[in-house]
Amino acid sequence: MEEADHTDQARAAKRIVTLDELALHNSHESGVWVAISGKVYDISTFLSEHPGGEDILLEAAGTDVTEDFFDLHNDEAQELLPAYHIGSLGLTAKSGTELVTDQSQRHSFLRPDIWQQVTVLEKRRLSHNTILITLKWDHCEEFGLPIGKHVLLRARDPVSGNNIVRAYTPTATKDSLGEVDLLIKIYHKTDGRAGGKMTTTLHHMPLGATLELKGPVGTFEYLGKGKCHVSGKTRQVNRFVLVSAGSGLTPMLQVLRAIARDAEDSTECLLLYGNRHEEDIFI
Structure with a gap:
């Protein structure tokens, strides 16, 4: 097993991944790859283990996430990277400018x-x-x-x-x-x-x-009149049941406001909103 690990590491050290190839690996079906500091990682098997959930990883799939990775993660997360290393990035990502x-x-x-x-x-x-x-x-x-x-x-x-x-x-x-x-x-x-x-x-x-x-x-988008995108799939709904607490109300307000402003949108909404104390209520 140890010999196999060394072989995989040697292959990863030699493999060059182009930006185009990286961009193709952006979903469950194609595999989830990201680039960090010039190295490419296949994190497909890590999605379910990510403490922040898999959605944020899918949003970043197929891109260079160097800046965000070091902003959001500690040394412990960096120690996990070698296990997912599959190659080096052949071309540097475009800068913001x-x-x-x-x-x-x-x-x-x-x-x-x-x-x-x-x-x-x-x-x-x-x-x-x-x-x-x-x-x-x-x-x-x-x-x-x-x-x-x-x-x-x-x-x-x-x-x-x-x-x-x-x-x-x-x-x-x-x-x-x-x-x-x-x-x-x-x-x-x-x-x-x-x-x-x-x-x-x-x-x-x-x-x-x-x-x-x-x-x-984010993986949810409300398109109006009951139509929404959820994790890449289009859904049609007649009613939303919105459950929130504290400042978690803000995503619900977006949807409620959009429906209220559209006279032709007949989507029903039920909002359940909770707080620990009465003084926590801000609406």
């Missing part, structure tokens, strides 16, 4: 492959542990977030200097282009629990500070 930098060529602000800079415009307290943050970008473009999708938010930890990345669902995009609202539940430090790294960073962040967004991400 090569993809699209001309603002006139873009129709929406969000890009799934580039971190976009935003500024903290306003912070408003909704409850004792919930704030609403308004983020603004320079160019008056549509946000470009499909209904049901979410974004990745990246901030710099003021203590360690490391990047922190978390997924959030905007409550709404502003009608005036160039702004978006994020609902943030603050996890304060207690005797038995450390404070949330991202939420405490956002809580203390001053107006005018900069953050970064990337997206859309």
Whole structure:
């Protein structure tokens, strides 16, 4: 067995994977490959073991995930990589500046492959542990977030200097282009629990500070009139039963708002919304 492992490692060391070949391996059927720091990994068998679920891995399948991997994972995750190594990337991935930098060529602000800079415009307290943050970008473009999708938010930890990345669902995009609202539940430090790294960073962040967004991400999208995409498949529904708690309400608000605004959308909705304490309710 040990000899076989050495043989596999030797083959992986010699194999060259092109960008086109990498891009073809982006699903359960084709296999899930990703590139990290110039090396290619087949993580198909790891999907069910991923602590964050397989959806986020499928979103990244077939691409270079170097930056996101080191932002989101610790040394323990890096130690797992050699077991999935299958080759080296033959060509470097395109940099963000090569993809699209001309603002006139873009129709929406969000890009799934580039971190976009935003500024903290306003912070408003909704409850004792919930704030609403308004983020603004320079160019008056549509946000470009499909209904049901979410974004990745990246901030710099003021203590360690490391990047922190978390997924959030905007409550709404502003009608005036160039702004978006994020609902943030603050996890304060207690005797038995450390404070949330991202939420405490956002809580203390001053107006005018900069953050970064990337997206859309997620495997659900509401297309209207009961039609939706779920994990790549189109479904038609007559009724949604929406179950949420705390700030987990925000993805539901997207769908509810879209249905309410469309006079021709007769999709029924039942919302079950829970909180631990009455003071936690923010709507």
